[in-house]
Amino acid sequence: MASTVTTSKDAATSRPGYGRLLRTRGAWTFLLPGFAARQPFAMLTLSIVLLVQHTTGSYGAAGAVAAVTGVAMALFAPYSGRLADRHGQRAVLVPGVLVHTLSGLALTTLALTDAPLWALFAAAVPTGASVPQVGPMVRARWGVKLKGSPLMATATAFESVTDEFTFVIGPLLATALCTAVDPAAGLVTEAGLTLVGGLLFAAQKGTQPTVAARAGRARVQHASALRAPGVRVLIVTFLGIGSVFGGMQVSLAAFSESIGNPGMNGVLYGVFAAGNMLAGIACGAIAWKTGPQRRMVLAYAGLALTASVLWTAHSALLLAGLGLLVGMCIAPALITGYTLVEDLVPAGARTEAFTWLTGAVALGQAAAVTAAGQLEDNLWDGAGFLVPMAGTVLALATLLALRSRLVTHPHGRTVARGVGHREPVAVD
Template structure:
């Protein structure tokens, strides 16, 4: 159901107006709590497994398996949520995740063999609740056709980045100050409490199943839409930046003999992302999303191309800030375009394909950058974000025509074949 919020055509609607959308706070607050564990899981696993095995390589392998599992299963979770409703998927999901993470903690503390930890990592990652995509799907259902939708996409990007600033810091503090397992224990507890609280907000849950099919056309898979596949490939590049930066900044800090610099450098990178996200929600753009997306990737690629050559902490921090400034616009614009590509009954799945692509790109980048940093130094690790963004940009430029909305993708129909397409250029 579209929101009744009205906007002036001459002025871009702001965050204050967005938050006054009826019913918004009822799912935003529990949604924020429930998505915190998403940023705590990887670092919690790394710190616990490294403590119990003494190997960063083993810790990284377990974390990578978790990330790959999440990337592969997240779209299926989104598809089930579109089909049967968010509540029906979220409640069993958070229960399974809590049990799986608890099992991983017990096995790690018991000194279980590596194969057992890797096996436990699969359900831990596969069951990560896709709260972020579910929140985006609620915005899309509430603001369908409303000028506030790009502002909502910007708000969600800022929320995600704030999560990735707070979550790792909280997990690290618990693991180092309380107990090596405390980060994962807190992750499981927040998942359980936040997930159930979010699932209880039924009034804002998007229509699903036969209801959604009647309103938005025949049931379809989000991945069958060419534009979704293009964006998923492009978002692999964003994941490569996250993963490559995380590993390479750590290696760089160790090379200069100041391991504590890693937190500061990554924090600057994340702050740049947050600031850009806030700005994107306030700017009244005069160019369409497709062009904004390509321009964002051009800037991201240009900034990433310099990372490998920087040997100064100050310069690397400044460049990391610039890289962060280009990530948020790309993420926001990608999610905005997806909302125009797929029908309402496939939006959660579509959002989870993008989220899963970021996670998959991040998992691959962590592995490759780690090997390069071990053998060639931190500078070589920074080549991973460059390669990832170059490939993503090439994909977008070559296949940009597929990002145009299909006639059957959006806007309530007056009958099959009588839908109004949305212009994205």
């Protein structure tokens, strides 16, 4: 009994921190190149919107091209994740990075030469379909490094913080390059970062999950992640999150244009993403006592509420404040969603599950940029902000109706303070 009490006390008081996580041996070999290779998700849509709007003069056309890219990514991302689970990350990454770089440069060239819209759509398909799914791959590598360790909960939070940090850096970088250097500079830089970061990440063979180790369990482990009802619910909620990203990208750009200060777009989006990142850091440092299902509902309710008032803002200062609040509500929902995946699907299907969620964000973002672009073109300035409101409210209704499907069955795991998961240990 004494040893049991001691173990529980240790689990409860030794909440692993970010410093301990980052001292994990070999972690930086995939974290640094992985950060560079993640930039496409943060830069691609906005770079396309700014370039195509510059060459066509229409936010509707720009949003449509960006939407095609997002839909292609959403459709192909889960397939990419499944291939990575079956054949290894390197086998998927190398050809994907090369295709993405070439197709991104082709899209840039076509836009600059005033090619017809159908040609831009044609180039947008491979550009989106080949976006490297580095975030899910990094999460899978943490799973290998930290198997059975209480650090895994910290790693989940850290990865969400990293995602949010890319959404601080990416839009700022894309806006600065497109407005201060050249309208095409954002896409060109995005392609370069993808090529260099993706190839360096793929070269780190020692940290990628091994396929051979799972060969004996392939039939079970390679079942589609979609077979878990909870994953399907999470996909809907992540679609709503994507609607926030997409709707705000277009609407903030249109707002900045309407006040005669295009460079303000990067600042406003950066404030939104900074709120996301700061909330993510806090989430990783808190030892939660409430269950992840309840946290998901509360975080999403806050997101729907704050996103529903964006359209009322008529000044940059007020819009920045509301954007900060929206961002602070997104991070807890994202982190909790990824945390739930750890228990909803088996280890061999997690890369696919993560890419379904990433793809859902991309698909929601694609639909949002299209809708927001049309609203900005045809209605009043700021009408595009109605898209995040609609997307989050509909997703919240789905989440409330189907939240019971998010109940996980840990199968022998015990929970310490609601966050860390401990594998059963046999004591001789």
